[in-house]
Amino acid sequence: MLKFYSLSSGSSGNSAFLRYKNTRILIDCGISARKVSDALYQIGEDSVDAILITHEHGDHIKGLKVFSKKHSVPVYATGPTWENIGSCGDYIPVFNRRISVPGGVIPVGDIDVLPFATSHDSAFSVGYTLLCGDKKIAIATDNGKLTADFANNLQGCYTALIEANYDEKMLTQGPYPYPLKCRISSPVGHMSNHQAGKLACALARSGTEKIILGHLSVENNTPDLAYNIVSEMLREENLKVSLKVAHRYDITDLLE
Ligand SMILES: [Zn+2]
Ligand SMILES: [Zn+2]
Secondary structure, three states: OEEEEEEEOOOOOOEEEEEEOOEEEEEOOOOOHHHHHHHHHHOOOOOOOEEEOOOOOHHHHOOHHHHHHHOOOOEEEOHHHHHOOHHHHOOOOHHHEEEOOOOOOEEEOOEEEEEEEOOOOOOOOEEEEEEEOOEEEEEEOOOOOOOHHHHHHHOOOOEEEEEOOEOHHHHHHOOOOHHHHHHHHOOOOOOEHHHHHHHHHHHHHOOOOEEEEEOOOOOOOOHHHHHHHHHHHHHHOOOOOEEEEOOOOOOEEOOO
């Protein structure tokens, strides 16, 4: 049994769920614990066996405190992320605080988890690939620089949730103060629709069958714009892949 859902995706909060055989993993907990529990219920689940945290920004850990009070399971994050997680880690006992090391393998039941470094203005952010039998699943958001190393980690994955945070034109012409515009488009900010398109093309060439665009900005992007730009780039290269945009506040089936 393989299940992969985005529970919520966007600057307002991120959380995803993966199940393979008997192992259930939550990736980030950036919406309230109540919303995570409700979403899990809707997809026929009631708990998880582990939580993976990508980095300490609020849109990835907002619900962690309350969720981990109810569910005493191992939580994985990099060392610097733990140092910066603040009160969101209040109810996570020492024995459940585990370290994600990029390049290493974390066996979690039936799933092998591989963290890899991302380029983002946090203490030490990571993305994750998750090996489920012969299928590799990837989550890679909050990354400002599309390096060969970054793309290599995702090569050959079956499904990838990647970031299409902003449209260059909307960001430039939008209401954000100039320093914030610079931060978002910097190598330690977020991925634009065009960067997402480039990555989508590389993934499609490596055999990826399903690409989901996520972590869209409310102010600087729209689902239609992100979809159209990325699908056009795929079409120009004659690449065929299933493409969709993850819902901001709703559950999205990432394997559908
Ligand atoms: Zn972030
Ligand atoms: Zn984020």
